[in-house]
Every structure is written in C-alpha cells, then in structure tokens.
Amino acid sequence: MNQIAFLLVPGLHLLDLAGPAQVFSTAAQAGHPYRLTYHAEQEGVPTAQGLTVQATTDWPRLTSDDILLVPGWHQDPGAPHTPPVGERTAARIAAHHAAGGLVASVCAGAFALGHAGLLDGRRCTTHHRLQDVLARRHPRATVIRDVLYVTDDRVVTSAGIASGIDLALHLAAARHGPRTAARIARAMVVYARRNGDEPQASAMLRHRAHLSDTVHHAQDLIDTGYTRTLPLADLAAASGVSERTLSRRFTAATGRTPLRYQQELRLERAEHLISQGATTEAAAHAVGFADARMLRRLRATAPRQTA
Known part of the structure; x- marks a missing residue:
C-alpha cells in the first residue's frame, strides 16, 4: 500500500489539503492502494479558514513509492521571510527525495520545498501572487509563471488553492493512466485538466470536461x-x-x-x-x-x- 503523507503547516489552506486528499481517497475507493497520513510539527494545526486540524507529530516511514505532499498556507507576499518548517523537517523532506521518493507542493508549499533545498536548479511554480517572492528567496530556482503545475525530477509544484486537484489528478494519471484519472475527476465532478508546463494532455482527459x-x-x-x-x-x-x-x-x-x-x-x-x-x-x-x-x-x- 502506497502512502500519501501530508505535511501540514500553521495557516494551512483547507482546499490545498482537501483537494489532493479527495483525489487520492477516491483513487483508494476505486481499488488503488493508498493510505493517507497527516503530519506536522504540532498536533493541532490552525488553518487560514479558522478550523484547527489534528495531525501526528511522528515523522512518517516512507518508501520510494510514497508521496510527500505539502499543502499551502496563508502567505503575505510582503511579510518578512520565516522558514515554513524547521531545519529537522526540511532535512527529512530532502531525505525522502534523495531516497527516490516524490515530493509535491500546493501553492505556498513550494517554500517548504525551497527551504529543503529541492528547488535549487529546478523548475517550479506557486500561486501567482507569490511567484516573485519565490524567485527572490530562491534565486537558483527557475520559477515558471502562470501554469497549473511543474514537474522536475520528482519535485512537483503547483499553483494556488484549487490547482492542487489538478496536481493530484496528474499524479494519478502518471501512476495509473489517464482513464483512471478521468474516472476520479468524474467522481469528484471536476474538470479533468492536465495542462501543466509541458505537452502532456491525453485525449482521454482533454474531452472529459x-x-x-x-x-x-x-x-x-x-x-x-x-x-x-x-x-x-x-x-x-x-x-x-x-x-x-x-x-x-x-x-x-x-x-x-x-x-x-x-x-x-x-x-x-x-x-x-x-x-x-x-x-x-x-x-x-x-x-x-x-x-x-x-x-x-x-x-x-x-x-x-x-x-
């Protein structure tokens, strides 16, 4: 059974978490073996929408087949920079990627990947309001603007809020084929989009909207x-x-x-x-x-x- 481990940060946007979680839980209901787990540096994680969600402070045991996904949080573009996660957590994010695992982010979650050193020398994206900030804070990264998601060497970053659904559908299509992703999208009553930064749209998905x-x-x-x-x-x-x-x-x-x-x-x-x-x-x-x-x-x- 593959694990989708969500790393939660205070100020979390609920849809950044709920969108990808719904995609993979729907995939699990369709017969694909996924287990969703939720981790944070504190047990109670306040969200930007006022709801506190519970997470475990234990770091997940991950294999190279597992996905570590960092949902975004409320990030003021003009606020002083503070690392989104501690040094120990950042090192663990980097270690999962070094061991062959896939690391993904939604919206401001890209800043956690940047703090872990995973954006250096790679293409990435984030919410359009945060693209300039991301480029300034991580000058060795190549920030791709106005796309839904970018994939570069098992580092997958996506734009804001609802684009986490597009990101998760893309990952489902990559693992199980476009037909499975289309069925998940249909079950969720969303458009099956795959328009990232490279030509990867399948006819099975293009015409399912x-x-x-x-x-x-x-x-x-x-x-x-x-x-x-x-x-x-x-x-x-x-x-x-x-x-x-x-x-x-x-x-x-x-x-x-x-x-x-x-x-x-x-x-x-x-x-x-x-x-x-x-x-x-x-x-x-x-x-x-x-x-x-x-x-x-x-x-x-x-x-x-x-x-």
Missing part, C-alpha cells in the same frame, strides 16, 4: 476498445439511448463525433508507438487500422497539441 453521464459511459466503452470496430448502434444501445441522441450529446459534450474521438485515441497511441521506433504500418495495425493510409491521413491533418 463535461457532466454528461451518457457521454462518459460511451467514452468509457471507446477508451477500453478503441482498437476494435465499434458500431454506433452498439455504443448507443450500451449507453441506453438512440444512435441519433448519442451522436448529438457526444458532439455537444466533446466537440467531436464518437468516431472522431476513437480516431484521436488511435492516433495518439500510434504516435507513441512510432516515437518508440515502430514503423507507420506496424503502428497502424496495432491501433486497429486495416492499413497505414488512414493513419497517414490523420497524422497529416491533426493539429499539434500544446500545453
């Missing part, structure tokens, strides 16, 4: 069987609607027909196979095309995805 259960169900079927022929009649019957209704709802929700969505999944997978050394013909057959002509046509007309 809607609330149509019928279309989500049809997408689930296509996601699992996109290499096969999927007649519209079969998709509609499995989704409990007519072909015309499914086509109308699918296009309204995603901006493309079910067939076009299936082709995008095939194209994305084929591009990956080609990047790994497969020939166009082999990639075409692997994703379900009878020959390479359709794949070549799709590659020639497809827009390039950007972050």
